[in-house]
Amino acid sequence: MSDVMIEARALTKHYGPIHALDDASFEVRRGEVLGFLGPNGAGKTTTMKILTCFIAPTSGTALIGGVDVFDDPLEVRRMVGYLPETTPLYTDMRVLEYLDFVAKMRGFNHADGRKRIQKVVEETSLSEVIGQEIRSLSKGFRQRVGLAQALVHEPPILILDEPLSGLDPNQAAEIRELVRQIGRERTIILSTHNLPEVQMTCGRVLIVSRGKIVANDTPDELKARAGKPHYLVTVRAGADGAAPPMHAAIERVGGVERVAASSASEPGEVVFEVTPSDSKDLRPELFRAAVDSGTVLLGLERRGEDLEQVFRQLTTKGDA
Amino acid sequence: MRNVWTLAGREFRSYFNGVVAYIILAIVLLALGLLFWDNFFLQRAATARMMFERLSMLLVFATPAMTMGLLAEEKRTGTFELLITMPVRESEVILGKFFGVVGLLVVLLALTITYPLTIASLGNLDWGPVWSGYLGLFLEGATMLGIGLMASSFTDNQIVAFFVALFINGVLWLLGFFLPVLPLAAASYLEWFSFGYHFDSLARGVIDPRDLIFFVSVTALCLAVAFRSVERRRWS
Secondary structure (H helix, E strand, O other): OOOEEEEEEEEEEEEOOEEEEEEEEEEEEOOOEEEEEOOOOOOHHHHHHHHOOOOOOOEEEEEEOOEEOOOOHHHHHHHEEEEOOOOOOOOOOEHHHHHHHHHHHOOOOHHHHHHHHHHHHHHOOOHHHOOOEHHHOOHHHHHHHHHHHHHOOOOOEEEEEOOOOOOOHHHHHHHHHHHHHHOOOOEEEEEEOOHHHHHHHOOEEEEEEOOEEEEEEOHHHHHHHOOOOEEEEEEEOOOOOOOHHHHHHHHHOOOEEEEEEEOOOOOOEEEEEEEEOOOOOOHHHHHHHHHHOOOOEEEEEEEOOOHHHHHHHHHOOOOO | OHHHHHHHHHHHHHHHHOOHHHHHHHHHHHHHHHHHHHHHHHHOOOOOHHHHHHHHHHHHHHHHHHHOHHHHHHHHHOHHHHHHOOOOOHHHHHHHHHHHHHHHHHHHHHHOOHHHHHHHHHOOOOHHHHHHHHHHHHHHHHHHHHHHHHHHHOOOOHHHHHHHHHHHHHHHHHHHHHHHHOOHHHHHHHHHHOHHHHHHHHHHOOOOHHHHHHHHHHHHHHHHHHHHHHHHHHHO
């Protein structure tokens, strides 16, 4: 088996006149965590449903672990652990009863199944609720049961559709940490519309918009697209309402391309907008320049490198 | 085939995890009691025929209640997606669900054994027609469950599934009563589709292969349609 675990080839899906997915091609390699990013209705869920063989693409195909989704859906499903968007579980069952069922469906006998279950219950910290009915669990625990269910058969590939939606920040942090741990040995695709999420967990980001892939980069490369960062330096104005020594001092700092005094929001302050010539962090130098020139520094801010901005640019093109 | 039993077992247990099974069993048994003892002693005969006829009618209403959620509810809540993306064939899902609900039917029929037992204590009961009657109820019930499962595969709304199944059951069950008023040529064909036509001879103690073939083939047809409708999802 090659290193490419998931290969989508020109996936297209039409629901009647609606083009849910349009000629989407991408690859995911072993050990990679791919973030699937896009506004609601962009085609994330459709792609995941195709990769798990729940629906078939209108045209194009996908290879999972080298197996075509058209040729052998059962083999594909064996290799994949899947958590759909709304975490659908049999709420009338108890957690252990449910995991027993999943293990059985995954082809384990009772004893082997129990061994696997014990392992995933530890991984997902479910032991305290193991005997409870799923309907009585909080959203966070349900999400963990959903993950446990996807992990029982130790799949080489995990497909998680918005695993963090609807969780409070603490729960989200726990699940995120869990995904990161799991992701060390596995290939993961996770969809989200939460940007910080992607930066924290994913090695690569795929942005989809209206069924098309508009970006396929590392988070850092994407940030670079936002343009270079710039700095806002706020200093106290001199007696005459300006701060000429600071202007000159900033110009002398290495790596500064351009300095412009912009309008201050408060009286008695001057704000300089500094454009650097490279991506090196200039804040220490700017601080020292202020100190050396005897200027009182009131604020120093680095702007840009904003995934959100890139996301908006890429996904709203042509909307205006 | 292993998957089929796993699914059937889960389905069967889920009826008893909630209140559904208890409600259906209680209502059917209560209604049967009222309908049966009402005129039992007027017959002045130790026969269970009436029980089979009454129960056959009650199944028209009870089976759609058993099957309405089978696929519709799973589709509505999304558990269907998780189920299908396990390494399982659509046909196994259909068969598993069918056998699971047939298990509930068996429980229901087993609980009515008190009727023949009671009648046997009151008089000299001929057990032959009792067993063939149970065979008839089982086959007719299973056929209605097949119809219900098919109805449940069409929609993600349990109520719709219930009424579609009730309608089909009702037509096939009532058909027997309308045959006399239909033109003879039509009646002789339509007769074949009537539940009563096939069930009555079994309830009388006659095991005719043609009746067995009728129930089995209608069930198989319904399961095949359910399979197609579940499978179609992939290509829609």
